[in-house]
Amino acid sequence: MNKSILPPRKFGLAAFWLIGWAAIGYLLLVVAFSLPTARMRSHLESTPGTFSNGSVVLVKDDTSTYLDYLTEATILSEAIYDGDESAFTKAAAIYSIIPPSDETLNWSYAKFTAALSSNRDAAYGAYARYWQGQNAILRPLLLLFDYKDILRLNMLVQLGLMLWIAYLLPRRQLGYLLLPFVILFGALTPAATSLCLQYTPCFLIMAGGCAFLLCYPDAVKKHPWLFFLSLGMATSYFDFLTYPLVTLGIPLVLYLNLENTSWKQRLHQIIRLCLWWGVGYVGFWAEKWLLGSLVLRENLFLEARDSILLRASHETVGQAITYTATLKNNLQPYALRTWILLWVLLAVGSLLLALHRRVLSVRRLTALAPLILVACMPFVWYYFTQNHSYIHFGFTHRELAITLFALSCFFVRLCYRDE
Numbered sequence: 001m002n003k004s005i006l007p008p009r010k011f012g013l014a015a016f017w018l019i020g021w022a023a024i025g026y027l028l029l030v031v032a033f034s035l036p037t038a039r040m041r042s043h044l045e046s047t048p049g050t051f052s053n054g055s056v057v058l059v060k061d062d063t064s065t066y067l068d069y070l071t072e073a074t075i076l077s078e079a080i081y082d083g084d085e086s087a088f089t090k091a092a093a094i095y096s097i098i099p100p101s102d103e104t105l106n107w108s109y110a111k112f113t114a115a116l117s118s119n120r121d122a123a124y125g126a127y128a129r130y131w132q133g134q135n136a137i138l139r140p141l142l143l144l145f146d147y148k149d150i151l152r153l154n155m156l157v158q159l160g161l162m163l164w165i166a167y168l169l170p171r172r173q174l175g176y177l178l179l180p181f182v183i184l185f186g187a188l189t190p191a192a193t194s195l196c197l198q199y200t201p202c203f204l205i206m207a208g209g210c211a212f213l214l215c216y217p218d219a220v221k222k223h224p225w226l227f228f229l230s231l232g233m234a235t236s237y238f239d240f241l242t243y244p245l246v247t248l249g250i251p252l253v254l255y256l257n258l259e260n261t262s263w264k265q266r267l268h269q270i271i272r273l274c275l276w277w278g279v280g281y282v283g284f285w286a287e288k289w290l291l292g293s294l295v296l297r298e299n300l301f302l303e304a305r306d307s308i309l310l311r312a313s314h315e316t317v318g319q320a321i322t323y324t325a326t327l328k329n330n331l332q333p334y335a336l337r338t339w340i341l342l343w344v345l346l347a348v349g350s351l352l353l354a355l356h357r358r359v360l361s362v363r364r365l366t367a368l369a370p371l372i373l374v375a376c377m378p379f380v381w382y383y384f385t386q387n388h389s390y391i392h393f394g395f396t397h398r399e400l401a402i403t404l405f406a407l408s409c410f411f412v413r414l415c416y417r418d419e
């Protein structure tokens with residue numbers, strides 16, 4: 001086994017992979033922003049009513065069902081932007097309208113209706129520090145479907161991926177992971193992720209990554225660094241900073257379940273693969289800042305730096321934020337009696353079954369310790385993103401799906417997996 005965490009010889013290949021896909025990703029956006037917008041607008045004419053009440057929860061007082069229509073309105077207004085700039089500039093800047101001040105309308109409704117009005121004299125702002133790669137898919141889809149059609153299609157794709165994973169698990173002798181995957185998808189609240197385009201990228205990247213890993217385990221085991229590098233890149237390209245860590249944590253837990261190495265080797269793998277995912281995530285994002293700086297002739301690195309410092313800060317609007325308060329906000333969706341009862345039954349049942357089968361031992365617990373390490377990842381993430389996680393707990397709580405999935409895998413493997 002290679003003892004180096006990040007072998008230098010792979011950096012050249014990683015750089016080629018990053019640069020090549022950045023060029024492809026940018027060109028895809030250029031093509032998307034070259035498409036006519038008239039038909040896209042007509043397909044969204046019945047949509048404004050969706051945003052009339054601003055962001056909502058599907059179930060009262062249940063933040064796991066929160067639909068962030070503030071960001072949704074931004075995404076759709078970006079998709080139908082049709083300014084006079086070249087497609088290359090639009091792909092680099094990602095413009096959206098700045099709605100006029102109107103205290104009688106909520107911001108998301110005002111923004112979306114202003115975007116539909118196509119007022120050439122209106123003010124526009126850019127989200128140049130993000131790739132906003134969803135536009136490469138969303139704009140072509142809007143030529144064919146309206147918003148409700150796309151949401152229904154999104155629901156079918158997500159459901160299809162969940163069923164595909166359930167089909168693949170027994171074929172890889174991992175049928176005992178069906179329960180952890182049920183818990184995982186329950187923790188992600190598919191009813192909300194399928195009805196909000198903002199939540200879609202991380203779900204699809206995570207589920208697609210798991211399906212790919214189950215379909216081609218030998219290929220991934222041969223080049224795991226490339227697999228996790230690619231997941232990080234895809235997350236950077238498509239995600240609008242929602243719950244990105246799940247695209248690392250969930251496939252990583254599944255990868256560990258496919259491995260038969262020692263616990264020390266698994267710890268080494270966790271560190272190495274997390275770093276490769278980080279290289280893909282941060283590296284691909286930095287490429288957007290460089291590309292945008294060159295195309296727009298402004299320093300996006302300064303804007304990115306200020307945004308990072310803000311999101312990592314321990315305050316909001318002059319108010320101090322404690323780590324405890326951040327955790328409380330994000331743990332709230334999982335404080336339901338349903339979750340508590342489930343975990344009590346799973347933990348007690350697994351321990352009793354392990355004792356009955358006489359498979360509970362220090363050796364087995366040590367072998368499963370890497371899963372506990374992965375389960376702690378969201379808590380580290382929340383510490384370094386306190387501002388963002390405190391404010392946007394309506395979707396950042398989904399990072400804890402990693403914890404729930406890793407712990408449920410830990411408990412079922414006490415009973416159903418020989419080490």
